Amino acid sequence: MLRVRATFKKTGRAKYISHLDLNRCMLRTFRRSGLPIWYTEGFNPHPYYAFALALSLGFESECEILDFNITDDNMSMEEIRDRLNAVMPEGMGIISVAVQEQKITAIAKAEYSFSLVADDADKLMEDINRLISGDEILIEKKTKKGIKTVDIKPDMEVISCEKGEGSVNIVMRLPAGTQTNYNPTLFVEALKNSGAQPFEAEKFVRRAILCEDDSIFK
Amino acid sequence: MELKDKIEKHLLDVQKPSRYIGGEVGSVTKDKSKIDVRFAFCFPDTYDIGMSHLGMKILYSLTNERENYWCERCFAPSEDFEAIMRENDIPLYALESLAPIRDFDIIGFTLQYELSYANILNMLDLAGLPVFAADRGDELTNIVIAGGPCVCNPEPLADFFDIFVLGEGEEVNLELMDLYWEMKQQGATKTEFLRKACHIEGIYVPRFYSFVYKEDGTIDHLVVSDGAPEVIRKRIIKDFDSVYYPENFVVPFTEIVHDRVSVEVLRGCIRGCRFCQAGFIYRPFREKHTETICRETKALCENTGYDEVSLASLSTSDHSEIDPMLTELINYTAAERINLSLPSLRVDNFSESLLEKIKKVRKSGLTFAAEGGTQRLRDVINKNVSEEEIMNTCTIAFKGGYSAVKLYFMMGLPTETDEDIVGIADLANRIIDLFYSIEDRPKGRGVQISISCATFVPKPFTPFQFEPQDTREMIEHKQKLLLDSVKTKKIKVSYHDPNVSQLEVILAKGDRRLCKAIYTAWKKGCKFDSWEEYFHFDKWMEAFNECGIDTSFYANRRFEYDEILPWDHLDYLVSKEFFVRENKTAHKSVTTPNCRLRCSGCGVNKKVGRECFAESKSNV
Numbered sequence: 001m002l003r004v005r006a007t008f009k010k011t012g013r014a015k016y017i018s019h020l021d022l023n024r025c026m027l028r029t030f031r032r033s034g035l036p037i038w039y040t041e042g043f044n045p046h047p048y049y050a051f052a053l054a055l056s057l058g059f060e061s062e063c064e065i066l067d068f069n070i071t072d073d074n075m076s077m078e079e080i081r082d083r084l085n086a087v088m089p090e091g092m093g094i095i096s097v098a099v100q101e102q103k104i105t106a107i108a109k110a111e112y113s114f115s116l117v118a119d120d121a122d123k124l125m126e127d128i129n130r131l132i133s134g135d136e137i138l139i140e141k142k143t144k145k146g147i148k149t150v151d152i153k154p155d156m157e158v159i160s161c162e163k164g165e166g167s168v169n170i171v172m173r174l175p176a177g178t179q180t181n182y183n184p185t186l187f188v189e190a191l192k193n194s195g196a197q198p199f200e201a202e203k204f205v206r207r208a209i210l211c212e213d214d215s216i217f218k
Numbered sequence: 219m220e221l222k223d224k225i226e227k228h229l230l231d232v233q234k235p236s237r238y239i240g241g242e243v244g245s246v247t248k249d250k251s252k253i254d255v256r257f258a259f260c261f262p263d264t265y266d267i268g269m270s271h272l273g274m275k276i277l278y279s280l281t282n283e284r285e286n287y288w289c290e291r292c293f294a295p296s297e298d299f300e301a302i303m304r305e306n307d308i309p310l311y312a313l314e315s316l317a318p319i320r321d322f323d324i325i326g327f328t329l330q331y332e333l334s335y336a337n338i339l340n341m342l343d344l345a346g347l348p349v350f351a352a353d354r355g356d357e358l359t360n361i362v363i364a365g366g367p368c369v370c371n372p373e374p375l376a377d378f379f380d381i382f383v384l385g386e387g388e389e390v391n392l393e394l395m396d397l398y399w400e401m402k403q404q405g406a407t408k409t410e411f412l413r414k415a416c417h418i419e420g421i422y423v424p425r426f427y428s429f430v431y432k433e434d435g436t437i438d439h440l441v442v443s444d445g446a447p448e449v450i451r452k453r454i455i456k457d458f459d460s461v462y463y464p465e466n467f468v469v470p471f472t473e474i475v476h477d478r479v480s481v482e483v484l485r486g487c488i489r490g491c492r493f494c495q496a497g498f499i500y501r502p503f504r505e506k507h508t509e510t511i512c513r514e515t516k517a518l519c520e521n522t523g524y525d526e527v528s529l530a531s532l533s534t535s536d537h538s539e540i541d542p543m544l545t546e547l548i549n550y551t552a553a554e555r556i557n558l559s560l561p562s563l564r565v566d567n568f569s570e571s572l573l574e575k576i577k578k579v580r581k582s583g584l585t586f587a588a589e590g591g592t593q594r595l596r597d598v599i600n601k602n603v604s605e606e607e608i609m610n611t612c613t614i615a616f617k618g619g620y621s622a623v624k625l626y627f628m629m630g631l632p633t634e635t636d637e638d639i640v641g642i643a644d645l646a647n648r649i650i651d652l653f654y655s656i657e658d659r660p661k662g663r664g665v666q667i668s669i670s671c672a673t674f675v676p677k678p679f680t681p682f683q684f685e686p687q688d689t690r691e692m693i694e695h696k697q698k699l700l701l702d703s704v705k706t707k708k709i710k711v712s713y714h715d716p717n718v719s720q721l722e723v724i725l726a727k728g729d730r731r732l733c734k735a736i737y738t739a740w741k742k743g744c745k746f747d748s749w750e751e752y753f754h755f756d757k758w759m760e761a762f763n764e765c766g767i768d769t770s771f772y773a774n775r776r777f778e779y780d781e782i783l784p785w786d787h788l789d790y791l792v793s794k795e796f797f798v799r800e801n802k803t804a805h806k807s808v809t810t811p812n813c814r815l816r817c818s819g820c821g822v823n824k825k826v827g828r829e830c831f832a833e834s835k836s837n838v
Binding site: 012013014016017018021022024025027028029030031032034039045057058087089090091 | 229230234235236239240241242243469471472473519520521522523524525555
């Protein structure tokens with residue numbers, strides 16, 4: 001049995017597919033591909049596949065991870081990729097297929113890019129810098145036990161923050177995986193609450209899923 | 219800003235956004251510049267419901283087979299998105315091109331149920347089109363048409379449409395589009411087009427017909443103009459086995475009501491239940507061969523990736539090859555780990571081995587549409603389900619581990635008395651007794667009987683088309699009586715809102731004078747009337763009042779046999795004489811055998827020009 005890890009993109013109109021719907025969508029994609037995917041052996045056998053991380057509705061991604069098993073040991077990774085790509089919905093596509101190397105628990109962070117559109121981008125840039133250079137960035141996070149105030153500053157890595165045409169474009173890394181998950185919208189909320197220039201956040205893209213040492217999760 | 223960007227700007231603010239942006243697997247996109255005729259197939263309800271509709275899937279694929287025609291889908295937006303659309307000047311658009319449907323040549327609605335009528339007006343308005351046909355000008359564009367079962371009495375919507383398409387659409391839709399394209403090239407006007415179109419069989423152009431009423435409100439006579447035919451006959455597909463069936467469906471991302479492959483196994487019905495409109499308007503009975511059904515099932519499962527398939531028909535058990543068909547289907551679905559669902563299947567006369575196989579795939583509960591509480595009433599409505607059959611099937615089911623039974627009834631049926639209502643509770647009690655009399659019944663849990671009661675709605679083109687509906691007071695009395703007759707918690711009773719059924723009958727049996735009232739009700743905010751939370755009976759009644767319409771004239775009056783009915787100029791192949799005869803037979807509590815057993819002379823065979831069943835005469 002081949003333990004396979006596929007990296008796929010979810011772009012364009014596919015960003016409106018919710019995580020729950022993506023599950024169903026992938027099941028049908030597998031069925032259309034006719035790939036010999038491994039079924040669980042319980043009372044109610046179903047094809048086994050798992051997504052490494054959930055992606056927020058409306059986010060695009062270039063690096064989603066999907067694990068599944070193929071019962072035919074002789075099948076090439078290229079064939080698996082091509083057969084899936086032939087039947088994928090618009091906006092989705094397999095970028096690469098390889099044998100699973102690391103455990104899912106090795107995932108530590110994810111890198112996101114997004115744009116903040118404002119009438120006065122210079123002013124917004126100042127507001128952002130003020131927030132980033134402060135001692136803490138407090139956000140309210142919903143947990144199972146209720147609303148908790150968390151400081152995301154220690155775990156947030158700003159990779160770039162550049163002024164574009166009427167916008168500020170940000171790339172940042174945030175904790176992801178089985179332990180802590182921070183969504184970039186938390187930062188956006190914090191920025192809004194800090195009394196920044198009015199702005200609209202758009203074009204959220206997950207660009208990479210990373211391990212603790214910043215290497216790409218494989 | 220392009221419409222797509224405008225839509226996307228707001229899409230994350232609404233529930234289930236994937237309903238509004240298209241791009242689903244199986245959707246058909248074409249190059250607009252190479253298209254001659256654009257068709258917007260509109261379903262007057264939300265995506266979740268409309269996408270479940272089989273007729274749309276068939277006609278969508280069929281039209282798109284033609285290179286120069288493009289059929290796209292369009293649904294009613296939910297309230298949240300409608301508000302955004304109106305606020306931001308987003309006109310109603312089709313999902314494939316994301317282009318406004320007001321740019322389309324033909325805008326086609328399917329009329330599946332009366333309570334969707336107000337949605338049609340709302341959708342036309344959202345599209346930026348005048349709702350009244352007379353206000354849409356004479357340029358040959360935006361032809362607004364409708365098809366589907368409710369078109370058998372389209373008069374309450376006559377003022378809003380240019381064309382009604384009667385019967386099955388597989389052939390006539392393309393004929394209509396061909397004529398449109400031909401005349402479009404000639405630079406014809408809309409009127410010129412309609413004058414020609416009305417001579418295609420199945421095409422009804424309401425503006426060429428007007429009604430003259432008597433003083434008592436009934437119809438005196440019909441005036442036909444512009445050389446249109448006196449009678450419009452519905453279309454049928456003669457060779458049903460080889461009729462076009464899609465090899466692919468649009469596979470939605472979000473969950474829809476019927477989220478599975480659906481394969482049509484037969485059309486029409488041999489049963490002749492006297493309340494059932496579908497049982498008459500889809501005649502004659504025609505079926506597909508096992509081989510065809512299996513081929514279509516396989517193609518659809520492979521192309522869509524669905525892991526569930528369901529057989530579509532009015533009564534699958536009446537298929538003449540039911541045993542070999544199910545055997546072959548189950549062999550395929552079991553091997554492919556596909557779930558085969560068999561709704562409303564009578565299992566009484568199957569072979570042992572097939573029964574075993576069905577048990578393995580069947581997950582649904584035990585349901586009987588008994589419709590009437592006593593044998594006498596079931597004879598009146600010609601529902602040929604005997605108590606013995608119900609008990610026999612329950613016995614088999616209880617022994618097989620079932621402990622819940624669902625029973626469907628109608629309330630307010632013709633000739634119904636209090637005895638028939640009490641009979642509903644009695645029948646349920648006898649099923650409970652049966653359960654406890656069985657030695658090897660499921661242990662550890664009690665039996666549960668669910669009774670669901672709908673209010674009877676007399677419909678056009680049925681033997682009960684002449685019948686009045688019970689008044690609200692009568693229905694309330696019967697509901698109370700039923701509740702009082704049920705003395706155990708093992709029986710649960712639920713019933714429909716009688717107000718909904720009253721509106722249904724008014725719209726179903728109404729005439730052209732209702733158009734104004736539907737318009738008024740929509741103006742008052744009525745829409746999504748089939749959704750409990752949106753149904754405003756008071757607004758509808760206000761609308762009828764303001765338009766001077768006495769609702770009891772349509773709902774609670776007996777229509778005379780010799781009265782000209784609003785749908786008498788439409789020919790659904792079954793003769794009016796037959797409906798009169800069947801109505802009289804009903805009032806004598808006498809049943810009529812099913813068509814396969816003996817031909818009852820409904821008239822369809824004469825008009826189609828062939829017998830419905832080769833063996834039907836020798837069986838007498």
